[in-house]
Amino acid sequence: MLLPFWWLVGVLFVACLCVGMTLPTVPLFVAGTLGLGNAWAGLAVGIAFLATILSRGFAGTLTDRQGAKVAAVRGLFCYMAGALVCLAAGLPGLGAIAAYAVLLIGRLLIGVGESLVAVGTITWCIGLVGPARSGQVLAWIGAAIYGALAVGGPLGIALYDRLGLAGAMAVAMALPALALLAVLPLQALPVMAAAQRPSIWRVVGRIAPQGAIVCLQGIGFAAIGAFFALHFRAQGWAHAGLGLTAFGAGFVLVRLLFGGLPDRIGGLPVAAASLAVETLGQALLWSAATPNAALAGAFMTGLGCSMVFPAMGRDVVHRVAPPLRGTAMGAFSAFQDLAYGLTGPLAGLLADRTGYRGVFLVGTVAAVLGLAIALGLWIATRRPAATPQ
Numbered sequence: 001m002l003l004p005f006w007w008l009v010g011v012l013f014v015a016c017l018c019v020g021m022t023l024p025t026v027p028l029f030v031a032g033t034l035g036l037g038n039a040w041a042g043l044a045v046g047i048a049f050l051a052t053i054l055s056r057g058f059a060g061t062l063t064d065r066q067g068a069k070v071a072a073v074r075g076l077f078c079y080m081a082g083a084l085v086c087l088a089a090g091l092p093g094l095g096a097i098a099a100y101a102v103l104l105i106g107r108l109l110i111g112v113g114e115s116l117v118a119v120g121t122i123t124w125c126i127g128l129v130g131p132a133r134s135g136q137v138l139a140w141i142g143a144a145i146y147g148a149l150a151v152g153g154p155l156g157i158a159l160y161d162r163l164g165l166a167g168a169m170a171v172a173m174a175l176p177a178l179a180l181l182a183v184l185p186l187q188a189l190p191v192m193a194a195a196q197r198p199s200i201w202r203v204v205g206r207i208a209p210q211g212a213i214v215c216l217q218g219i220g221f222a223a224i225g226a227f228f229a230l231h232f233r234a235q236g237w238a239h240a241g242l243g244l245t246a247f248g249a250g251f252v253l254v255r256l257l258f259g260g261l262p263d264r265i266g267g268l269p270v271a272a273a274s275l276a277v278e279t280l281g282q283a284l285l286w287s288a289a290t291p292n293a294a295l296a297g298a299f300m301t302g303l304g305c306s307m308v309f310p311a312m313g314r315d316v317v318h319r320v321a322p323p324l325r326g327t328a329m330g331a332f333s334a335f336q337d338l339a340y341g342l343t344g345p346l347a348g349l350l351a352d353r354t355g356y357r358g359v360f361l362v363g364t365v366a367a368v369l370g371l372a373i374a375l376g377l378w379i380a381t382r383r384p385a386a387t388p389q
Contacts, residue, residue, distance in 0.1 A: 004186055005128045005137075012121050013144040015179035018079050018172040019114060020152020022048075022086065024229045024241055025160040025168050026107065029089075031230060033165070034096040038230065042348025045226040047104055049341035051111025053334045059119040060330025064323060068124035069188035071326075075116025076180040082109030083173035090165025106169075113176070118145070118333060123326045126317065127189045131325075134317040135267070138310035139259030143252045146302070149225075150248020157229065157241035204331045206319055209377055210312035211335030213271055216370030217308040218339030220282045220301045220363035221247065226344045228298060231356035237291040246295045250281075250302025258307060267311035268378035274311070275371035278304025282363040297360070304367070309336065339366075 027041035034040075063071040085106030089099045118141075125137045159168035204211070228243030254274075262270045281300030288294035313332060320328040347359040 005125055007182070007186065008121055008125055008128075009140050009144045011179045011182045012117070012141060013148045014182070015076060015079060015117060015176045016145045016148035017152040017155070017175045018083055019110065019145075020149040020244065021156030021159070021168055021172045022083075022107070022110065023149065023156070023225045024153050024244060025156040025165060026086075026103065027226055027230055028157070028160060028233075029165045030100065030103070034100055036096065036100060037348070038227075038351045039345055039348035040100065041230070042226050042344035042346070042351075044100070044103055044107060044344075046222075046341045046344025048107040048111035048114065049222075049337045049344070051108040052115040053337040053341055055112045055115040056119065056330040056334040056337065057327070059115040060327035062116070063119050063123045063326030063330070065191065067188050067191050068120045068127065068326070069183070069186065071116045071120030072124065072183060073120075073180065075113045075118075075120060076176045076183070078109050078113030078116060079176035080173050080180075082106045082111075082113055083169045083176070085109060087166045087169035087173065090167075090169060115330070115333075115337075119326055119330045122313075122329050122333075124189060126325060131317050131322070133260075133263060135262035135310050135314035136260045138313040139255045139262075139307065142306070142309055143255035143259070146248050146251040146255075146306075150245045150252065153244030153248075154241035203320065203324065203328050207316045207328060207332050209373065210267075210315050211332055213275075213370050213374050213377075214309055214312050214332065215335040215339045216366045216373070217271075217275060217278060217305055218336040219343050219366035220278050220360075221305050222340045222343035223282075223347055223359045223363045224285075224298055224301060225340075227347060227351060227356050227359050228294075230351075231359075232291065232294070234356060235291070237294075239291065239295075242295060243298045246298040247302035247305075250299040250304075251306045252302075254303050254306035255310075259310070261307065262311040262314045267313075267315040268374055268381065270311040271308050272371060272374040272378055274304050274307045275367050275374055276304070278308075279364055279367040279371060280304070282360050282367055286357055286360040286364055301363075308370075 026044050030036050030041040030044045089103035126134050156168050224243050224247050229240040232240035278301055281297050281304055285297030288297055316328055316332045350358050
């Protein structure tokens with residue numbers, strides 16, 4: 001079972017390069033080429049995550065009822081269609097408003113693809129190796145996703161500077177096509193039947209504390225993804241595309257070194273320590289006066305964000321029955337998508353009024369709130385149960 005697992009991790013890395021390439025190029029295209037404001041650039045980034053949020057329930061139900069492979073394959077098709085539509089937005093002849101509208105449609109398709117690919121792959125991999133190693137599974141899957149973001153960010157900007165949006169999106173469309181060819185020969189897992197399926201809202205209620213922690217953690221990454229490159233160019237600093245690379249390097253490093261830690265010591269202590277590091281990283285980004293300091297802040301944010309999702313995801317997996325894992329992971333992931341979806345447009349409005357530094361101050365405050373929730377839950381679980389008199 002380990003060979004198919006590692007094959008899926010590699011496939012996910014290639015597919016998610018499509019997402020990584022669009023994150024920094026979309027705001028540059030909207031704010032630069034189209035001449036629209038930061039709020040519109042943030043909306044173009046965030047709307048993909050909105051689509052992901054709205055489709056998580058569908059992705060989870062599809063995975064539980066028709067199988068993880070079906071969900072993953074459909075997601076890869078959505079990736080390709082979304083990149084193709086974004087390519088059309090970059091072709092000459094369209095006015096700014098028309099190009100922006102076309103771009104939003106492409107971003108929506110990519111968001112749906114992200115939902116299907118992530119939920120399908122996570123459920124598939126946990127089914128291959130077993131729930132006892134769910135924390136490690138989530139760690140490696142996240143390493144593949146954020147490693148792809150780290151590589152895709154500078155790759156997307158390099159292609160954008162040389163070939164424009166259309167050229168960058170042509171490459172982005174080819175990558176999930178390669179991933180699709182690699183995943184089709186793999187054997188699907190059998191679908192597990194559930195005697196009774198609760199509503200998704202009941203599932204959400206069971207995992208809401210873990211979801212809130214992941215949501216608050218995600219604001220720091222969303223701020224880097226949407227506004228790091230714009231912040232660097234506004235300051236006149238070089239290497240704007242290295243923000244996601246620095247974040248991804250820290251993120252993947254921690255996953256490689258400590259990926260099995262939640263399975264050994266529990267999710268809450270790992271999440272608490274991680275959020276403390278993310279707080280320091282976002283604070284450094286907010287106060288950075290040099291590009292090196294800002295890159296160090298992005299790196300520290302990656303270190304801190306790395307283990308929060310697998311730490312809380314491990315707890316989520318153990319709180320639901322096996323036939324409901326797809327639904328639970330879909331609902332859990334939606335909390336993180338909520339952070340990604342709202343941070344872009346709301347932080348864009350803030351950036352228009354206060355500059356880009358204020359965006360990272362919001363990320364700092366969010367990480368502190370997440371840390372407070374994690375510590376509160378951890379302390380509550382360590383209290384000895386009252387003995388009857």
